[in-house]
Amino acid sequence: MTDTTEAEPQALPGDGLREGLVDELRRRLGEALVATELRPNDDLWVRIDTASWREAGEALAAMGFEYFCYLSAIDWMPSPYGRGEDDPTEPPPERTTEVVQGVTGGATRFQLLARVTDTRRHVGITLKSDVPDDDPTMPSWSAVYAGANWHERETHEMFGIGFAGHPDLRNMYLPTEFEGYPLRKDFPLLARMVKPWPGIVDVEPMPADEAVPTESPDVEHAETDSTAVAAAAAAEPDTSEPGDAST
Amino acid sequence: MGLVDRGRMPGAIEKLMNLGRSYSMWVYQWGLACCAIEMGAAFASPRYDVMRLGVIPLPASPRQADLVVVSGTVTDKMAPAVLRLYDQMPEPKYVISMGSCANCGGPYWDSYSVTKGVDQLIPVDIYVPGCPPRPEALLEGIVLLQQRIKHEDMAAKWRGETTEPLRREPIVVGGGNVA
């Protein structure tokens, strides 16, 4: 890939640089640039129209974003299993099923997520694009960024999103006979389904203190701010409903 | 050893042979994940130096090994390979399961791709808990295994009676029971 005149290195990354990038992208992509979000001196998000995903990659590559960082996807549907902390003996609680997209909005359950970087101007862009709900297939980037090949395989395996034009969408991680798409929110973690999450059980007494009633770890460690947080990391019972200690 | 063939063995000879076996174990290192580095520290570093215990690391193949240390996460994709390598080892063979992942799945107990313990695949003699265990813990596991080998009934083993309580009951380094 060669330098284009638009990709003249600038001294410092800043607002002007990122605003210029948005303008440049809009000039190249026109209507296909659906939404942008710019946090000054921090980061830049753009949402690309589904059909122009590949063109967006080509445009960015031509603008000097030669470094391919990653490509993945997000499933915006809230998990029907919550955080997997339900007691299997109880009926599952009511959960919202409303799909709410994040930064730069969107209209579909799945969104592609990718990031490319310009190593000379030290600036990166996070790209998003809606994946059609009825036919989750996107144009492949593997001809634009060679590194996207494996990332698309991974995304295909984890989310079940197809990539038109990808040379080889075999499974990357899991055995071929594996069923389901693990990173979809409705993929259950069976180990959490069949037995109660250990966190809902209160802290077990140490073997020697069997006779002593169990103390809450909050009381034991909450002397200073820092140790309190340490305790929060070490023991999790406060993050869940206190459950039956005998389970 | 015609005596052993006939399933009899004088006590003194048995003691001698067990002593010899316990201090000349070839260990096949099964580095799978993080624990492999601690195992490497125990086997290859001058600080821990497993050879002073009479254990020789780095055989060329599992077919030459007496002991295997399964160190690290066994995934469902890896499981067939683990089983095959274990089958290639000649009897008598011993297994040390090193680290929480190999013991029970460890921090990945709820993962969709991790085997919850190598004992689902192969019989384990020694469990070394920890995430990862310190090299000293692995060395203790090896010492405990050597003590067990010293008390083994070789003749019974030869006759195919593998029901000796010592052989069946796994040891946990640092105490505790296998649930």
Add this chain to the structure above:
Amino acid sequence: MTDLSERQQLSYIAGQAADARLNVELETEGMTLNIGPQHPATHGTLRIIVRLDGEQVVWAEPSCGYMHRGYEKLTEVRTYPQVTTLVNRIDWLGSFANEVPFILAAEKLMEIEAPPRAQWIRTILFELSRIANISLFLGDLGVQLGAVTPAFFAFRDREHVLNLIESVTGGRFHPNFDRIGGLKDDLPKGFVDETRRVMRKMRTYCDEIDDLLIGNEIFQARTRGVGIIPKDVALQYGLSGANLRASGVDWDLRRDQVVPMAWDDVDFKVWTHPDGDSFARCWVRLQETREATKIVDQLLDGLPAGPVMAKVPRIIKVPAGEAWVSTENPLGEMGYYVVSKGDLGPFRVKIRSASFNNISVAPWVLRGVYVPDVITILASLYFILGDIDR
């Protein structure tokens, strides 16, 4: 040394020719060789399937997934403090460095910043894990070429660094020491002097490796001009860290981005190498280890006083939002895209690990090389299986 592009062309032509020979049935029949998944020369359980024509590789395909543990799914059912415990184990040689970008991302979403002392200690531990990580790489490099001695050197001297990390965090290499808003604890007494001593020792170790291995004639013969990755290919595949710098790209996230860490306050050189071959990658790593010891020394000089923990709520809830933070980890760019919905745990975490991209170039770079070079090229790319498969 032959010119870079010329060598690359030659290897390309050799690859094409090997391919063509396979098609023409005059030649010997090709052979498929399986390396791994359990092989002492791979850092973990990587399996590589290579198609050979004689001694030459015509096609190579790494087969990953033998260490896939499902981190990205598991983060969705963990709380923020619990995620640190998990991500420690991605790149298991530089554990502390894995925690930092995740914690920084969570702090960014919560709009808090660790106090200066915590940032400095974080940077010190970050660089110590880099030294522990790369020193083992340098020793292991010898093993892959048939020289066993450097590995003993590496395990000997790495212990000193692990002792330092253990004295601070209590863990030899899964510290789980980083907290949102700072660190669990301050440095122990005597740490500064001991670290200075160890840093001197590590510089001696680097000199030893330089003499023993990098300067060795056989080593150079086997790595120079082998496995060349030109700049544009390296960028396209998203190679990062020393692999990218060895291809002549002057890019180091420690210097080139603003994160609340102490790298801005120290002086260090970002080493690059124009060749892009296996030797360059090893050489850059050696220089980086030296540079890291100097960074640690400088950080010890200017260590600010003060608390190591900011005021954070008792139970950590991260406000809704999205943040991307990446840092220059021992293996390369490691980043987390954290999506929060205001819950106790993240909604989605995309883990961008360096080795996944670094090894994705393998099918390209292994075409046309000879079988013994497969091992050296893979060794010089330096991957850790947990970092590929996650």
